[in-house]
Amino acid sequence: MARRATSGGSAGGGTEPGAATGSGASGSGTTGAVPERLLAEATRLFAEHGYDRTSVQEIVEAAGVTKGALYHYFGSKDDLLHEIYGRVLRLQTERLDAIATRPTPVTERIAEAAADVVVTSIQNLDDTKIFFRSMHQLSPEKQKAVRAERRRYHETFRALVEEGQRDGRFRPEPRPDLVVDFFFGSVHHLGTWYHADGPLTAEQVAAEFSDLLLHSLLRP
Amino acid sequence: MARRATSGGSAGGGTEPGAATGSGASGSGTTGAVPERLLAEATRLFAEHGYDRTSVQEIVEAAGVTKGALYHYFGSKDDLLHEIYGRVLRLQTERLDAIATRPTPVTERIAEAAADVVVTSIQNLDDTKIFFRSMHQLSPEKQKAVRAERRRYHETFRALVEEGQRDGRFRPEPRPDLVVDFFFGSVHHLGTWYHADGPLTAEQVAAEFSDLLLHSLLRP
Amino acid sequence: MARRATSGGSAGGGTEPGAATGSGASGSGTTGAVPERLLAEATRLFAEHGYDRTSVQEIVEAAGVTKGALYHYFGSKDDLLHEIYGRVLRLQTERLDAIATRPTPVTERIAEAAADVVVTSIQNLDDTKIFFRSMHQLSPEKQKAVRAERRRYHETFRALVEEGQRDGRFRPEPRPDLVVDFFFGSVHHLGTWYHADGPLTAEQVAAEFSDLLLHSLLRP
Amino acid sequence: MARRATSGGSAGGGTEPGAATGSGASGSGTTGAVPERLLAEATRLFAEHGYDRTSVQEIVEAAGVTKGALYHYFGSKDDLLHEIYGRVLRLQTERLDAIATRPTPVTERIAEAAADVVVTSIQNLDDTKIFFRSMHQLSPEKQKAVRAERRRYHETFRALVEEGQRDGRFRPEPRPDLVVDFFFGSVHHLGTWYHADGPLTAEQVAAEFSDLLLHSLLRP
DNA sequence: GATGAATGAGTCTTCATTCAT
DNA sequence: AATGAATGAAGACTCATTCAT
Incomplete structure (x- = not known):
C-alpha cells in the first residue's frame, strides 16, 4: 500500500547516508535499490542536461529499469x-x-x-x-x-x-x-x-x- | 537563403533605446517593429515560464504575428x-x-x-x-x-x-x-x-x- | 493454474441475494466476500466512468483488496x-x-x-x-x-x-x-x-x- | 488564425451535404479535404470499435495524414x-x-x-x-x-x-x-x-x- | 515579407497483466 | 489465499521546423 513516494519521506526506505551525488559516475545503473538508483540517475541527468531536457526514458535507461518501475515508485517526473x-x-x-x-x-x-x-x-x-x-x-x-x-x-x-x-x-x-x-x-x-x-x-x-x-x- | 539575422548583430537594426524588460507589459503585441516585438515577448515569456516551457506558438501569438514571420527574422528559437x-x-x-x-x-x-x-x-x-x-x-x-x-x-x-x-x-x-x-x-x-x-x-x-x-x- | 472462476458460473459461489446495484453505495469496500465486493465495485465504477475508463487499480482500491486478489478470482478485467x-x-x-x-x-x-x-x-x-x-x-x-x-x-x-x-x-x-x-x-x-x-x-x-x-x- | 475547430461551425468550411456515414467504406483516405476525411474516418472507427478503443494513430492512418495534421484542425480527440x-x-x-x-x-x-x-x-x-x-x-x-x-x-x-x-x-x-x-x-x-x-x-x-x-x- | 498547413519525432503517462514470494 | 514490484506496449498530445504559395 506504500505506493508512490510522499514528498516527506525518502522513497525507498533507507536513510541513504552521505549519498553525495556530485561526483557523478556515468550510469552504473545496476547496484542498490530501484528507487535510489532512479533518484541518483535522475539527479545526475537533471544536473547535466536540465530537467526539461532529460526524458523519463533516459532516466530509466540509465537506472536499468523500465518506465513502469519508475511510475511504480514516483507519481510523476x-x-x-x-x-x-x-x-x-x-x-x-x-x-x-x-x-x-x-x-x-x-x-x-x-x-x-x-x-x-x-x-x-x-x-x-x-x-x-x-x-x-x-x-x-x-x-x-x-x-x-x-x-x-x-x-x-x-x-x-x-x-x-x-x-x-x-x-x-x-x-x-x-x-x-x-x-x-x-x-x-x-x-x-x-x-x-x-x-x-x-x-x-x-x-x-x-x-x-x-x-x-x-x-x-x-x-x- | 541569406535572409536571416546573423546571430551576432541585433536583429532589427536600431539600438532599442531603453528597452527595459523588467517592468513586463503583458503582451500588447502590436507596437513597434516585428523583430523587437518578438524579442520583447520572448524575453517576457522565457522569464515567466522558462525557455523549454515556452512554445514558439506562444511567442508569435503574444507578438501578434505568425510563425513564418518569426522564422523570417530568426533562424531558430x-x-x-x-x-x-x-x-x-x-x-x-x-x-x-x-x-x-x-x-x-x-x-x-x-x-x-x-x-x-x-x-x-x-x-x-x-x-x-x-x-x-x-x-x-x-x-x-x-x-x-x-x-x-x-x-x-x-x-x-x-x-x-x-x-x-x-x-x-x-x-x-x-x-x-x-x-x-x-x-x-x-x-x-x-x-x-x-x-x-x-x-x-x-x-x-x-x-x-x-x-x-x-x-x-x-x-x- | 486451475484456480480461476470459469466465466459461466458465478464467481463467488452463492446466489448473491438481492444484489441490487442501482442504489450504488459509494464504495465501503470491506463488507462481504471478496469476489462479491469486487463485482459490486466494478459494477458501480463501470456504470459511472465506463469500462475502459475504469482501471483495475481503481476497482481493487474500491474493494479494499489488491490486484493479486482480483486476478485470483477473475481471469481478466x-x-x-x-x-x-x-x-x-x-x-x-x-x-x-x-x-x-x-x-x-x-x-x-x-x-x-x-x-x-x-x-x-x-x-x-x-x-x-x-x-x-x-x-x-x-x-x-x-x-x-x-x-x-x-x-x-x-x-x-x-x-x-x-x-x-x-x-x-x-x-x-x-x-x-x-x-x-x-x-x-x-x-x-x-x-x-x-x-x-x-x-x-x-x-x-x-x-x-x-x-x-x-x-x-x-x-x- | 482559424486554428482549431470551434464546436459551433463545421471544421473544414463546406457544408458537407448529405454526408451519410452509415454505409462506411473501409478507409479510402485520400479524397477530399483533410478535416472532412478525419471526421469521416473517425466516425467510422468510433462506430466500429468505440471511442476509447480507437486510437488517434488509427484515425490518422485511415485518413492518410499525420497526427500533427489532426491536431492542427482539432484540439483533441x-x-x-x-x-x-x-x-x-x-x-x-x-x-x-x-x-x-x-x-x-x-x-x-x-x-x-x-x-x-x-x-x-x-x-x-x-x-x-x-x-x-x-x-x-x-x-x-x-x-x-x-x-x-x-x-x-x-x-x-x-x-x-x-x-x-x-x-x-x-x-x-x-x-x-x-x-x-x-x-x-x-x-x-x-x-x-x-x-x-x-x-x-x-x-x-x-x-x-x-x-x-x-x-x-x-x-x- | 509573410502565411499556415503539415510533418514526424518526441513527450509524459497509464494500464492490464505476470510472477516470485 | 494473497501480495506488490515490475513489465512493456500503447496511449494522447506537443512542438520546432519546413515549404508551397
Missing part, C-alpha cells in the same frame, strides 16, 4: 525533482540547525554555518545545480512547499545575522534579509563555476566565502 | 535566446568598461561598478532571470560564445579587485577570482527574489550590495 | 464485465420465463413482462447502463455468448407478441421482431435518463411503458 | 467526437423544426417527425451508434453542451405530444416526457440491431416505428 529537493533541504536544514544552536559566539557560528553550507553544496553539486535552474519547473504546489522549507532555512540564518547585530559585533547597517540573499546567491551560484577537478578544494572555497561574509558584516 | 543574451551582455559590458576606466580611486570605481550592475540587472530583471536558468539550453557553440563574453566581463571586474589589492586598499587575502564569483552569484540571484513592487528600490539594493562587497574587501 | 452481464441476464431471463408461462391471457402476460423488465432494469440501473455502452468491449467470443442469451430472451418476448396477434387481440400489422426492438430500445435507454431521486418511481415508469406498449399493439 | 455530435444534432434539429411548424394536423406532423428521425438515424447509423455509447466519454463541459442541444430537440418533440393531447386526438394519460424518452430509446437503439443489408429498408422501419408510436398515443 515532477515527483522525482521534488524528492531531490527534499533530500538536499533536509540535509542542509539539519546541519544549519545543529550549528545555529551551539553555545559559541555568533561570529563563530555564522562562520561555521557559511563554510558548512558551501562544503555541502559542493559535495552535492548536482543537487545545487538543479536547485536554481529547475525550481520553476516544479508544479506550483510543490514549488510552494519547497519555498516554505527554503524560507525556514533562510530565517534561521537571518536570525544569526540579527543576533550578531544586536550583540554589537556586526555592523548595524546591512539589512539582515539582504545579507542572506546576498550570501546565498553566492552559494547557489557555485554550481555554475566550481569543478571538482579545479584548483580549489571545497574547504578552500568554504573558508574564503565564509571570510568574505564575515568581513562584510564585522565592525571595522 | 535558440537564436532568440542568444539574441537576448547578446543584448544584455553588450549593455553591461559597455557600462562596466566605462566605469572601470574612470580616473577615480579603485574603491570608488568598484563600488560604482557593483552598484551599477545591480541596478541594470534589476531594470532588466527578465533578462537576469533567463541568464542563469537557460544558459545550458543554448546550442554548445552559442554557449561558448556567451561564456567568452561573460568571461571578458568578469576579467575586467577582477582586474579592479586586483588593482585594489596592489594599491593596499583591499585586504590581500581574498582570491580575486573567488571574489568575482562570490559577488556575481549574488547579482545573478536577484532574479529569484527581487520584486519591483517589494519594499526596496533598485538603488537601495545596489547601495547595500555594493557596501557589502566593499566591506568584505577593505582592510579593517 | 473482461471477465468481470462478463460476470456482470451474466448476472443480469440470468435474473431477467428467469423472471420473463416465469411470467410467460403463466396461465393468464397474453395481454396480461405481456403487460406484466413489460412492467417487470422496467422495474428490474431500474433496480439494477448500473447494470442497465453498462449493458449497452460496454457490450462491444467484451472479447468477441464472450460477446457472442451474451448475444445468444439476449436473443433467447428476445425470442421469448417475441413469442408473446406473436401469440397476441394469433389470438386476434393484437393488431396484425406490426412485425413482432420490430416490436421487440422497439420496446427494448426504450428499456435499455432508461439508464440514460432515469434517476432514483427524480419524480417517478420505478413502478410508475413501468406502468406507463407497459401501457404505451399495449396500446401500440391492441386493436383500436 | 474529444473535439472530434464533439464535432460528430454537432453534425448530427444540427441535422436532426433542423429537420424536426421544419416538420413541427408545418400547417398540418398534429397527428400527421408527429407521424412524419417520428418516421423522419428513424430514416435519418439509419442513414447516419455510425453517428447514431456513437451517440449513446460515447456521450459519457466527452469532457464534462462538452457533454453539457450536447445535452442542452439534445434537450431542445426533445422539447420540440414533446410539444407535439402535448399539442395532440390538448387537441383531444391523443389519449390524455401518457406523460409527454415519458413518451419522448420511450420513443427515442427505440430510435437510439437502432444502431445496435439495424443492418443495411438486412431485410428491412430504412423507410419500412420508419413506417412501423411511427405507426407503433401513433397507436400508443391515439384514443382507441
Whole structure:
C-alpha cells in the first residue's frame, strides 16, 4: 500500500547516508535499490542536461529499469525533482540547525554555518545545480512547499545575522534579509563555476566565502 | 537563403533605446517593429515560464504575428535566446568598461561598478532571470560564445579587485577570482527574489550590495 | 493454474441475494466476500466512468483488496464485465420465463413482462447502463455468448407478441421482431435518463411503458 | 488564425451535404479535404470499435495524414467526437423544426417527425451508434453542451405530444416526457440491431416505428 | 515579407497483466 | 489465499521546423 513516494519521506526506505551525488559516475545503473538508483540517475541527468531536457526514458535507461518501475515508485517526473529537493533541504536544514544552536559566539557560528553550507553544496553539486535552474519547473504546489522549507532555512540564518547585530559585533547597517540573499546567491551560484577537478578544494572555497561574509558584516 | 539575422548583430537594426524588460507589459503585441516585438515577448515569456516551457506558438501569438514571420527574422528559437543574451551582455559590458576606466580611486570605481550592475540587472530583471536558468539550453557553440563574453566581463571586474589589492586598499587575502564569483552569484540571484513592487528600490539594493562587497574587501 | 472462476458460473459461489446495484453505495469496500465486493465495485465504477475508463487499480482500491486478489478470482478485467452481464441476464431471463408461462391471457402476460423488465432494469440501473455502452468491449467470443442469451430472451418476448396477434387481440400489422426492438430500445435507454431521486418511481415508469406498449399493439 | 475547430461551425468550411456515414467504406483516405476525411474516418472507427478503443494513430492512418495534421484542425480527440455530435444534432434539429411548424394536423406532423428521425438515424447509423455509447466519454463541459442541444430537440418533440393531447386526438394519460424518452430509446437503439443489408429498408422501419408510436398515443 | 498547413519525432503517462514470494 | 514490484506496449498530445504559395 506504500505506493508512490510522499514528498516527506525518502522513497525507498533507507536513510541513504552521505549519498553525495556530485561526483557523478556515468550510469552504473545496476547496484542498490530501484528507487535510489532512479533518484541518483535522475539527479545526475537533471544536473547535466536540465530537467526539461532529460526524458523519463533516459532516466530509466540509465537506472536499468523500465518506465513502469519508475511510475511504480514516483507519481510523476515532477515527483522525482521534488524528492531531490527534499533530500538536499533536509540535509542542509539539519546541519544549519545543529550549528545555529551551539553555545559559541555568533561570529563563530555564522562562520561555521557559511563554510558548512558551501562544503555541502559542493559535495552535492548536482543537487545545487538543479536547485536554481529547475525550481520553476516544479508544479506550483510543490514549488510552494519547497519555498516554505527554503524560507525556514533562510530565517534561521537571518536570525544569526540579527543576533550578531544586536550583540554589537556586526555592523548595524546591512539589512539582515539582504545579507542572506546576498550570501546565498553566492552559494547557489557555485554550481555554475566550481569543478571538482579545479584548483580549489571545497574547504578552500568554504573558508574564503565564509571570510568574505564575515568581513562584510564585522565592525571595522 | 541569406535572409536571416546573423546571430551576432541585433536583429532589427536600431539600438532599442531603453528597452527595459523588467517592468513586463503583458503582451500588447502590436507596437513597434516585428523583430523587437518578438524579442520583447520572448524575453517576457522565457522569464515567466522558462525557455523549454515556452512554445514558439506562444511567442508569435503574444507578438501578434505568425510563425513564418518569426522564422523570417530568426533562424531558430535558440537564436532568440542568444539574441537576448547578446543584448544584455553588450549593455553591461559597455557600462562596466566605462566605469572601470574612470580616473577615480579603485574603491570608488568598484563600488560604482557593483552598484551599477545591480541596478541594470534589476531594470532588466527578465533578462537576469533567463541568464542563469537557460544558459545550458543554448546550442554548445552559442554557449561558448556567451561564456567568452561573460568571461571578458568578469576579467575586467577582477582586474579592479586586483588593482585594489596592489594599491593596499583591499585586504590581500581574498582570491580575486573567488571574489568575482562570490559577488556575481549574488547579482545573478536577484532574479529569484527581487520584486519591483517589494519594499526596496533598485538603488537601495545596489547601495547595500555594493557596501557589502566593499566591506568584505577593505582592510579593517 | 486451475484456480480461476470459469466465466459461466458465478464467481463467488452463492446466489448473491438481492444484489441490487442501482442504489450504488459509494464504495465501503470491506463488507462481504471478496469476489462479491469486487463485482459490486466494478459494477458501480463501470456504470459511472465506463469500462475502459475504469482501471483495475481503481476497482481493487474500491474493494479494499489488491490486484493479486482480483486476478485470483477473475481471469481478466473482461471477465468481470462478463460476470456482470451474466448476472443480469440470468435474473431477467428467469423472471420473463416465469411470467410467460403463466396461465393468464397474453395481454396480461405481456403487460406484466413489460412492467417487470422496467422495474428490474431500474433496480439494477448500473447494470442497465453498462449493458449497452460496454457490450462491444467484451472479447468477441464472450460477446457472442451474451448475444445468444439476449436473443433467447428476445425470442421469448417475441413469442408473446406473436401469440397476441394469433389470438386476434393484437393488431396484425406490426412485425413482432420490430416490436421487440422497439420496446427494448426504450428499456435499455432508461439508464440514460432515469434517476432514483427524480419524480417517478420505478413502478410508475413501468406502468406507463407497459401501457404505451399495449396500446401500440391492441386493436383500436 | 482559424486554428482549431470551434464546436459551433463545421471544421473544414463546406457544408458537407448529405454526408451519410452509415454505409462506411473501409478507409479510402485520400479524397477530399483533410478535416472532412478525419471526421469521416473517425466516425467510422468510433462506430466500429468505440471511442476509447480507437486510437488517434488509427484515425490518422485511415485518413492518410499525420497526427500533427489532426491536431492542427482539432484540439483533441474529444473535439472530434464533439464535432460528430454537432453534425448530427444540427441535422436532426433542423429537420424536426421544419416538420413541427408545418400547417398540418398534429397527428400527421408527429407521424412524419417520428418516421423522419428513424430514416435519418439509419442513414447516419455510425453517428447514431456513437451517440449513446460515447456521450459519457466527452469532457464534462462538452457533454453539457450536447445535452442542452439534445434537450431542445426533445422539447420540440414533446410539444407535439402535448399539442395532440390538448387537441383531444391523443389519449390524455401518457406523460409527454415519458413518451419522448420511450420513443427515442427505440430510435437510439437502432444502431445496435439495424443492418443495411438486412431485410428491412430504412423507410419500412420508419413506417412501423411511427405507426407503433401513433397507436400508443391515439384514443382507441 | 509573410502565411499556415503539415510533418514526424518526441513527450509524459497509464494500464492490464505476470510472477516470485 | 494473497501480495506488490515490475513489465512493456500503447496511449494522447506537443512542438520546432519546413515549404508551397
